Amino acid sequence: KRYQLAGSKWGKKDLTYRIVNFTPDLPQSQVRDAIARALQEWSNVTPLTFRVGSGNNADILVKFARGSHGDGYPFDGRGGTLAHAYFPGPGIGGDVHFDDGERFTYKSFTGTNLYLVAAHELGHSLGLGHSDVESSLMAPYYQGYSAGNIIQPDDIRGIQRLYGKPPSR
Ligand SMILES: CC(C)C[C@H](CC(=O)NO)C(=O)N[C@H]1Cc2cn(c3ccccc23)CCCCCCNC1=O
Ligand SMILES: [Ca+2]
Ligand SMILES: [Zn+2]
Numbered sequence: 001k002r003y004q005l006a007g008s009k010w011g012k013k014d015l016t017y018r019i020v021n022f023t024p025d026l027p028q029s030q031v032r033d034a035i036a037r038a039l040q041e042w043s044n045v046t047p048l049t050f051r052v053g054s055g056n057n058a059d060i061l062v063k064f065a066r067g068s069h070g071d072g073y074p075f076d077g078r079g080g081t082l083a084h085a086y087f088p089g090p091g092i093g094g095d096v097h098f099d100d101g102e103r104f105t106y107k108s109f110t111g112t113n114l115y116l117v118a119a120h121e122l123g124h125s126l127g128l129g130h131s132d133v134e135s136s137l138m139a140p141y142y143q144g145y146s147a148g149n150i151i152q153p154d155d156i157r158g159i160q161r162l163y164g165k166p167p168s169r
C-alpha cells in the first residue's frame, strides 16, 4: 500500500509556473493564493522552489477548461473528473487542467476546494502517480477538505523518494 512514481521527474529544483486563465467561481486573488498554497505544500517537504514564470515557457501551466480543450482528454461537466495533470516533461509536461464545469470553492469545507484539487494535481506535475492509501492526497478520489495538513506521510515518502528532503537550515 503506497505511492506510485510516474517514471519522470524534473531535472532541476527551481521550477516556474503560470496561471494561464481563471475560473469565474472565485476572485483571481483567491485562485492565485490557492495555487501558491498548494505548491507550498510540496516545497515544504522537498528542496523544490516555485516562482511565477513569464510567458509560455513556464514549466507548469495552470488552466481552467470545459469539455474538449485540445489535449484528447475532454472534461465531463460538473462532477465526475475534477481535473487532470501531466507528469514532468517538456511542453504540456507538468501542466494542470481544472474542469471548469465544477463549482470551485476556497477555504471552504463544502464544494470542490480548489486548493485541495490543485495540491493533488501538482503531485502529478512533480512525478507522483496515484496512491492506494485512501487517506493520502494522491488517492484517486476527492475526499473533501479537512483542516490541517492535507499532505500525508505516504505522499511525503513518495515525493522525497524523487527529490529528497528540504535542505536543513
Ligand atoms: C482526486 C481528485 C482531486 C482528482 C481526480 C482525477 C485525477 O486523478 N486527477 O489527477 C478526480 O476527479 N476523481 C474523481 C473520481 C470519481 C468519483 N466519482 C466519479 C464519477 C465519474 C467519473 C469519475 C469519478 C463518483 C462521484 C463523485 C464525483 C466527484 C468527485 N470526483 C472524483 O473523486
Ligand atoms: Ca467534471
Ligand atoms: Zn486537459
Ligand SMILES: [Zn+2]
Pocket (backbone or CB within 6 Å): 120, 121, 124, 130, 139, 140
Ligand atoms: Zn490524480
